[in-house]
Amino acid sequence: MRESHQCEGSTFGGMKRCIRADIDRAIAYASAYSGHHVSLLRRLSFALTPPVMCVMLHRVAHLAHARGYRRLGHFLARINQVIHRAAISPTSCVGPGLYMPHTSGIVLHAISGANLTLYYRACALPTAPIVPRGTTAPLRGAANHAVPRLGRDVTLGVFSVVYGAVVLKDRVFVGATMSVVDNLESGVNLFPLSVRSAYGSRATAHA
Amino acid sequence: MITWSETRARMREDRERIARVLTESEGSAPRFLWMHPCYQCAVLHRLSHYCFRHGHPFAARFIWHLNLFLTGGDISMLSDIGGGFVALHPSAVTMVGTTGRNCTVIGPGGIGGGTPRIDDIGAGPGLPVLGDGVTLAPGSLVVGPIRVGHDVFVGAGAVVSRDIADGASLAPGWHPSSARPGELANA
Numbered sequence: 001m002r003e004s005h006q007c008e009g010s011t012f013g014g015m016k017r018c019i020r021a022d023i024d025r026a027i028a029y030a031s032a033y034s035g036h037h038v039s040l041l042r043r044l045s046f047a048l049t050p051p052v053m054c055v056m057l058h059r060v061a062h063l064a065h066a067r068g069y070r071r072l073g074h075f076l077a078r079i080n081q082v083i084h085r086a087a088i089s090p091t092s093c094v095g096p097g098l099y100m101p102h103t104s105g106i107v108l109h110a111i112s113g114a115n116l117t118l119y120y121r122a123c124a125l126p127t128a129p130i131v132p133r134g135t136t137a138p139l140r141g142a143a144n145h146a147v148p149r150l151g152r153d154v155t156l157g158v159f160s161v162v163y164g165a166v167v168l169k170d171r172v173f174v175g176a177t178m179s180v181v182d183n184l185e186s187g188v189n190l191f192p193l194s195v196r197s198a199y200g201s202r203a204t205a206h207a
Numbered sequence: 208m209i210t211w212s213e214t215r216a217r218m219r220e221d222r223e224r225i226a227r228v229l230t231e232s233e234g235s236a237p238r239f240l241w242m243h244p245c246y247q248c249a250v251l252h253r254l255s256h257y258c259f260r261h262g263h264p265f266a267a268r269f270i271w272h273l274n275l276f277l278t279g280g281d282i283s284m285l286s287d288i289g290g291g292f293v294a295l296h297p298s299a300v301t302m303v304g305t306t307g308r309n310c311t312v313i314g315p316g317g318i319g320g321g322t323p324r325i326d327d328i329g330a331g332p333g334l335p336v337l338g339d340g341v342t343l344a345p346g347s348l349v350v351g352p353i354r355v356g357h358d359v360f361v362g363a364g365a366v367v368s369r370d371i372a373d374g375a376s377l378a379p380g381w382h383p384s385s386a387r388p389g390e391l392a393n394a
Contacts, residue, residue, distance in 0.1 A: 074237075078244065085279055087244075087298035105279075105299040107314050107345070121299060121315060123345045128232065128295055128313045161314070161346035163363040163379070179346055179364030181379045 007093035007111075010066035015059050021096030022055045023047055025115065029099060054084040054103045058094070065090035095152070110162070113152035113170070122156035122174075124148045127164040151186070209287075214257045220290030221249040224309065228293055244278040248297040252282040259284040281317075285331060289339065296345075304349070305330035307339035307357065314345025322351035322368060338373065347377075356392060 008014040023046050027038055030046070046052055057080040065073030073090035081087045086103040095114035100106055105121035112124075126146040148162045151170035156162060158176040167183045174180055175191040184190070225246050226236040240246050251274035259267035267284040275281050280297030282288070289308035294300045299315035306318070320333035330336045335349045338357035346364040349355060356373035365381035370392035377390065 078242075081244065081279060081298060082277060085298065087279065087296050105315060107296045107298055109296075123314050125296065125314045125345050126232075128228070128311070128342075159346065161344075161363045163314075163345050177364070179362075179379045181363055 007062070007066065008095060009059055009062050009093065012063065015063045018094075018096040018098075019047075019056055019059055021114070022059075022098050023052055025097045025099045026052050029101065050084060051100050051103060054080060054086050054088075054100060055098050057084075058086075058088045058090070058092070058098075061088075061090040062092065062094075092147075110148040110150055112150040112154065115153045116150060117155040119156065119158045119160075119176075121159050123160070124150065124156065124162040209257060209260050211257065214253050217288075217290035217292075218250055218253050220308070221253070221292055222246065224291040225249065225293055228295070228311075232295075244280075244297050245293060245295055248274060248278040248280040248282065248294050248300075249292050251277070252280075252284075252286070252288065252292075252302075255282070255284040256286065256288075287330070303331075304334040304336065306337040306341060309340045310337060311342040313343065316343050316345060316347045318343075318349040320351065324352050326352050328352045328354060344379070354392065 009018045023043055026046055026049065047056065057076060061073045061076035061080065064076060077088060077090045084103040086100065086106040088106065089109040092108050092110055094112045094116055097115035100118045102120040106118050107123040107125060108118065109126055110124040126148065146165035148164065149167045151168060151172065153171045154168055155173045157174055157178065160174045160176060161179040162168065162174065163179065163181050166180060168180065169184065169186040171187045172184050173189040175189070177192050178190045180190065222240065226240060229243070230236045237243050251270050255267045255270040255274065258270060271284045278297040279299055280294055281301045283303040286302050287305045288302065288310060289306055291309035294312045296314050300312050301317035301319055303319040318335050318337065322333060325333040328336055333352050335351060335353050335355065337349065337355045338359065340358040341355055342360045343349070344361060344363040347361040349361065349367045351368050353368060353370050355367065355371045356375065358374050359371050360376040361367055362377045362379035362381055364379055365377045367377065367381070369383040371377070372389060372392040375390040383391070
């Protein structure tokens with residue numbers, strides 16, 4: 001990804017800051033420790049939980065890829081996929097505070113700001129070079145320029161899909177099973193019809 | 208029954224098409240293509256399908272599970288998939304049914320049964336048959352004993368449970384009730 005050199009996680013210090021933020025975010029979501037002082041030992045124990053390990057492995061893979069060790073980056077991403085079942089491209093530039101409570105089935109190839117939350121089987125992918133019909137020779141490297149761009153505090157729900165070169169601005173919430181193929185403004189919440197009918201106006205829908 | 212030479216020919220088509228797709232998407236094909244999950248997924252399925260058709264169900268099942276473990280792709284040994292198969296991100300891809308040549312699955316999703324209908328249209332009880340050049344966008348599903356025509360593009364998050372005409376391009380989140388004229392076959 002072209003923007004990888006601008007990514008905070010592409011330097012060693014930045015990677016450490018990102019991992020610290022990732023662990024802090026995981027702790028914040030663990031209700032058992034809310035409001036309590038978190039010791040270093042507790043922080044280390046959190047680093048051994050699968051969601052945080054998965055994120056850390058991606059951070060290392062991204063750092064390796066950004067520093068020129070592309071094969072090592074892809075190899076680490078592959079290990080991550082085998083262990084945690086999450087296919088996160090090492091080219092994905094994700095800001096600090098990435099949180100994935102259940103890593104299975106997550107597929108990520110995108111650029112994202114801080115505090116991204118991905119739930120089970122969430123998917124953010126660029127447009128594939130395979131086009132439906134007509135064009136048979138898309139631009140070389142087109143997929144790398146067509147990655148989704150996610151802002152800060154974006155949440156992708158269970159089975160949700162973000163596909164193509166779309167821009168999701170800050171604080172967008174994509175609910176379960178929703179597919180996004182167009183840009184979304186800040187603060188938009190997308191919910192399936194069943195949730196809208198159950199919660200009424202609290203769930204705002206935008207086409 | 209599929210022969211070994213036909214299996215190898217399909218593997219060759221897979222390799223050539225995967226290399227072409229990766230070249231177009233990343234600028235150059237990986238030097239070690241056999242390490243790429245996309246290619247591993249296709250090869251392991253070919254071996255699994257061949258073993259199953261030649262009376263080695265245990266070997267077929269083992270390779271199927273190996274595929275599931277290594278790549279995350281759940282490609283059933285029963286599935287008869289034509290040459291040029293590409294599962295770009297095989298993690299969370301499920302394929303049970305019959306497809307033609309040059310089938311592409313971009314992200315999570317796939318084809319299978321799971322509907323109350325269990326009639327056999329050529330792929331097995333309750334399973335779909337896809338034509339050549341079908342592309343499934345992320346999150347899309349083709350379910351039930353239906354026929355999907357050639358060169359069909361299934362949009363992201365679409366759930367297809369009706370026969371689709373050749374060349375249709377289904378919108379994201381497509382559902383049979385939202386079908387436009389010409390998309391459904393025999394409509």
